[in-house]
Amino acid sequence: MKPAEFEQVVTALVRLETAIMERKGKDYQRDKEDILSNFKKVGEDVLPILRSVFDRSANEVELVGLPKEMREALAKIEYEFKVQYNEAKLQKIATLLAWYVYFRKHVDAIISYVVTGKLESEGLLSRIIDVRNYLALLTGIAVEYEDVDLNKVAENESLDTSGG
Numbered sequence: 001m002k003p004a005e006f007e008q009v010v011t012a013l014v015r016l017e018t019a020i021m022e023r024k025g026k027d028y029q030r031d032k033e034d035i036l037s038n039f040k041k042v043g044e045d046v047l048p049i050l051r052s053v054f055d056r057s058a059n060e061v062e063l064v065g066l067p068k069e070m071r072e073a074l075a076k077i078e079y080e081f082k083v084q085y086n087e088a089k090l091q092k093i094a095t096l097l098a099w100y101v102y103f104r105k106h107v108d109a110i111i112s113y114v115v116t117g118k119l120e121s122e123g124l125l126s127r128i129i130d131v132r133n134y135l136a137l138l139t140g141i142a143v144e145y146e147d148v149d150l151n152k153v154a155e156n157e158s159l160d161t162s163g164g
Contacts, residue, residue, distance in 0.1 A: 013129065020126075021133050036095070036140055039102075043094030050090050050097075092145050099141060103134040 001009075031037035109127045113119050119127065142148040 013132065016125075017129050017133050017136070020129050021136070024133075036137065036144060039095050039098040039137070039141065040091075042098035042101075043091065043096075046094045046097055047090060050094055095141060099134070099138055103131070103138070106130040106134060 025035060028038040029035055034040070106127050109119060109122070110124070110131065113124055113127070122130075139148060143150055
């Protein structure tokens with residue numbers, strides 16, 4: 001494909017992505033002021049499960065027979081873990097998990113296309129656009145949690161390539 005043709009493809013994709021995001025977004029957006037509200041709401045539904053995992057105390061685990069040093073080490077690890085995973089971080093994890101489940105559904109459909117050469121329900125282009133839109137939504141989540149600074153990206157100062 002020639003570069004000019006590819007640019008036409010990208011331009012058409014962006015136009016379609018915007019139209020689909022506007023149309024489908026209305027169905028999923030629970031709070032008209034927050035485009036990410038669906039992920040947050042589903043994340044809130046998952047939060048009690050995450051809390052139960054992260055709130056388990058080393059005291060609830062059978063420690064009988066372990067040497068005192070090991071019990072103390074486990075208590076220290078538990079304390080550091082609880083400090084690291086505070087409520088705000090759990091909410092972030094829950095929101096990201098909700099996003100991931102929706103995103104993964106579309107990725108799985110594309111994988112099915114790669115393996116079988118066909119899709120059973122929505123067309124390939126629709127799935128591609130959905131994946132690209134979900135990546136845009138992930139960017140929005142990352143910006144909201146201050147993991148991405150769009151001002152730096154917009155000013156071409158840097159793209160975060162640190163992996164963290």
